[in-house]
Amino acid sequence: MAEVTLKNLTKRWGDFIGVDNQSLEIHDKEFLVLLGPSGCGKTTTMRMIAGLEDPTDGEIRIGDRVVNDDLPRDRDVAMVFQNYGLYPHMTIFDNIAYPLRVRGTPKNEIEPRVRKAAEQVELTEFLHRKPKALSGGQRQRVALARAIVRTPKVFLMDEPLSNLDAKLRVTMRAELKHLSRALKITTIYVTHDQIEAMTLADRVAVMKNGIIQQLGTPDEIYNDPANLFVAGFIGSPAMNLINGSVQDGHFVTTGGTKLVRVAAPDSPSVVLGVRADDMRVAEEGEGDLDVRIYAFENTGEATLLTVQWGKQRVIAKGDRHLRKDQDDIVSVSLDSDHLYLFDPETGDRIKR
Amino acid sequence: MTTSPTSDQQNSGRRSGITGKQKKRISWALQSFLILIAIIIMLTPIVWIFMAAFKTHVDVYQLKLFFTPTLENFGLVFDAPYYLGDKLLNSTIVAFVTVVFAIPIATMAAYSFSRFELRGETAMLVIILATQFVPAVVIILPFFVMFRDIGLLDTRLGLILVNLAIVMPFAIWMIKGFIDGIPMETEEAAMVDGSSRIQVIRNIVLPMAAPGLLTAGIFCFIIAWNEFLFALILTNKDAVTLPIGLALFKAEEGDLWNLLSAAGIIIMLPMFVLALIIRKYFVQGMTMGAVR
Ligand SMILES: Nc1ncnc2c1ncn2[C@@H]1O[C@H](COP(=O)(O)OP(=O)(O)O)[C@@H](O)[C@H]1O
Ligand SMILES: [Mg+2]
Numbered sequence: 054m055a056e057v058t059l060k061n062l063t064k065r066w067g068d069f070i071g072v073d074n075q076s077l078e079i080h081d082k083e084f085l086v087l088l089g090p091s092g093c094g095k096t097t098t099m100r101m102i103a104g105l106e107d108p109t110d111g112e113i114r115i116g117d118r119v120v121n122d123d124l125p126r127d128r129d130v131a132m133v134f135q136n137y138g139l140y141p142h143m144t145i146f147d148n149i150a151y152p153l154r155v156r157g158t159p160k161n162e163i164e165p166r167v168r169k170a171a172e173q174v175e176l177t178e179f180l181h182r183k184p185k186a187l188s189g190g191q192r193q194r195v196a197l198a199r200a201i202v203r204t205p206k207v208f209l210m211d212e213p214l215s216n217l218d219a220k221l222r223v224t225m226r227a228e229l230k231h232l233s234r235a236l237k238i239t240t241i242y243v244t245h246d247q248i249e250a251m252t253l254a255d256r257v258a259v260m261k262n263g264i265i266q267q268l269g270t271p272d273e274i275y276n277d278p279a280n281l282f283v284a285g286f287i288g289s290p291a292m293n294l295i296n297g298s299v300q301d302g303h304f305v306t307t308g309g310t311k312l313v314r315v316a317a318p319d320s321p322s323v324v325l326g327v328r329a330d331d332m333r334v335a336e337e338g339e340g341d342l343d344v345r346i347y348a349f350e351n352t353g354e355a356t357l358l359t360v361q362w363g364k365q366r367v368i369a370k371g372d373r374h375l376r377k378d379q380d381d382i383v384s385v386s387l388d389s390d391h392l393y394l395f396d397p398e399t400g401d402r403i404k405r
Numbered sequence: 406m407t408t409s410p411t412s413d414q415q416n417s418g419r420r421s422g423i424t425g426k427q428k429k430r431i432s433w434a435l436q437s438f439l440i441l442i443a444i445i446i447m448l449t450p451i452v453w454i455f456m457a458a459f460k461t462h463v464d465v466y467q468l469k470l471f472f473t474p475t476l477e478n479f480g481l482v483f484d485a486p487y488y489l490g491d492k493l494l495n496s497t498i499v500a501f502v503t504v505v506f507a508i509p510i511a512t513m514a515a516y517s518f519s520r521f522e523l524r525g526e527t528a529m530l531v532i533i534l535a536t537q538f539v540p541a542v543v544i545i546l547p548f549f550v551m552f553r554d555i556g557l558l559d560t561r562l563g564l565i566l567v568n569l570a571i572v573m574p575f576a577i578w579m580i581k582g583f584i585d586g587i588p589m590e591t592e593e594a595a596m597v598d599g600s601s602r603i604q605v606i607r608n609i610v611l612p613m614a615a616p617g618l619l620t621a622g623i624f625c626f627i628i629a630w631n632e633f634l635f636a637l638i639l640t641n642k643d644a645v646t647l648p649i650g651l652a653l654f655k656a657e658e659g660d661l662w663n664l665l666s667a668a669g670i671i672i673m674l675p676m677f678v679l680a681l682i683i684r685k686y687f688v689q690g691m692t693m694g695a696v697r
Pocket of ligand 1: 066069070071089090091092093094095096097098
């Protein structure tokens with residue numbers, strides 16, 4: 054049983070606010086991802102939970118215990134660092150065994166537990182080596198094994214995959230997901246990669262400038278973004294954001310084109326959000342609006358059409374068999390069930 | 406254009422008379438020549454001493470390259486009236502004890518400077534460094550007066566204290582450099598894994614900094630071993646060290662170059678050994694760094 058509760062957590066350095074009065078409840082056995090661009094305070098939040106950074110204000114609770122004044126070693130957490138933080142002078146076996154040894158685990162238990170952890174991350178043949186003699190992916194596994202060799206209350210992982218090459222990252226992501234499902238331990242995972250967040254998380258907390266913008270399941274974050282920032286940050290390609298207004302229940306672009314029906318009160322200035330997937334591409338004249346193709350990209354599994362829409366460019370996803378060329382005219386239609394309206398001033402979502 | 410760049414080069418080379426290959430060879434010869442001169446300048450005195458140490462009193466004044474070597478000089482210097490053995494013992498004890506105290510103390514100071522935010526940290530570091538630039542002659546008189554008053558003149562303890570003062574700043578800066586090279590993340594990982602600060606230092610920092618500590622220790626030993634000025638002023642009989650002992654061979658009948666050289670070799674020998682060790686560990690210490 055280990056929930057982690059953050060209450061009005063704040064970290065300031067002089068005038069600079071790293072984490073701004075944030076509250077967050079992480080459930081027992083939950084995999085929570087802190088997602089946000091670089092410098093938004095993810096690492097700082099995690100380091101405060103680990104006890105490596107003192108909060109300026111607020112309360113951290115692990116289980117029933119307020120841990121603000123506990124040393125890192127008394128918090129019963131395990132952490133995987135971005136650069137792994139392996140002990141270069143020890144063998145892999147000793148690296149993995151270190152948390153057990155330093156916590157006084159009986160000698161006869163150490164060997165089997167190290168072997169089991171090493172097996173779970175497929176490292177058994179390297180136990181006698183030093184970290185220097187391992188590849189990036191293998192070092193990453195050592196860091197994981199060192200974390201899972203104990204059964205801590207909470208796992209903390211700070212961008213554990215960011216130092217791996219793209220291909221390895223995808224494999225390790227799946228391994229991580231498999232492992233976390235098997236272990237069922239509360240996990241807080243920091244990343245700036247929205248795909249990692251979407252694929253791994255039970256819930257995602259999207260952060261910006263030290264403030265959590267939205268907390269929700271990957272589905273909620275993707276399909277029901279709370280504001281412009283979340284809408285623009287989640288999804289690849291990024292959600293199209295089109296400036297315009299609402300007149301007579303219709304969205305009208307700044308260029309004056311009356312586009313689609315939207316369920317919103319009239320407003321002189323709104324931002325319409327629409328994902329590339331939610332736009333239908335048809336032959337000229339067969340859709341809502343004819344547009345000229347600015348760039349046509351074939352990714353193999355789909356086609357991406359960047360089209361010129363008045364002064365703005367918008368990306369639509371087409372069928373993978375679609376073949377068009379630059380400067381061709383196509384017609385796009387918007388799906389009125391999957392449109393998002395935002396207030397350009399506050400960035401907040403305008404809900405019907 | 407039909408000529409390839411290579412044939413072009415060859416043509417122009419033939420025209421000017423020097424090819425690229427020849428140029429390289431000339432510059433290599435020039436480099437070798439300069440290095441050779443440097444080596445000769447540096448090694449001549451040492452070679453001279455090496456030969457003199459094995460010459461008899463008669464041979465030593467002649468620049469003979471071939472002579473019958475003798476070991477008798479090494480016997481003579483340890484006998485009456487020179488008793489170089491006593492000086493050797495003094496030097497060894499003073500240098501050794503200096504290192505034994507300097508390295509642990511300097512390590513603790515260096516760790517604090519490296520890892521904690523101390524009040525006035527920069528000022529302290531600068532002051533520590535600045536002490537290195539105070540000429541020894543300037544402070545030797547106060548030392549003499551102080552030591553006379555508390556009875557530390559001509560004692561090994563006195564010399565050890567002086568040498569500690571000399572090597573500590575150097576040792577702190579050097580070890581701090583090595584500890585700075587240990588990634589913070591490694592220490593933090595150890596803390597989260599369950600170590601106290603002391604355990605982090607013992608299990609992580611010290612082993613990782615070990616080559617650096619060894620290097621610093623050897624440098625300190627060399628400095629203390631060669632220290633001359635303070636030993637000259639602060640000792641006269643009981644605590645005389647090897648470098649001061651050399652003066653014994655300036656006798657009324659002239660300089661006893663053969664004995665002086667034998668003693669010189671005894672001073673230099675440990676330095677050669679230590680230099681070899683340093684060479685190995687210094688590089689290792691420098692490249693230890695992080696493992697990502
Ligand atoms: N020790 C520090 N002193 C001052 N500012 C810091 C310190 N550590 C981090 N910051 C700042 O706090 C902000 C958040 O940092 P961090 O939590 O590391 O971001 P990220 O979300 O990329 O992990 C950054 O702008 C960073 O520059
Ligand atoms: Mg970070």
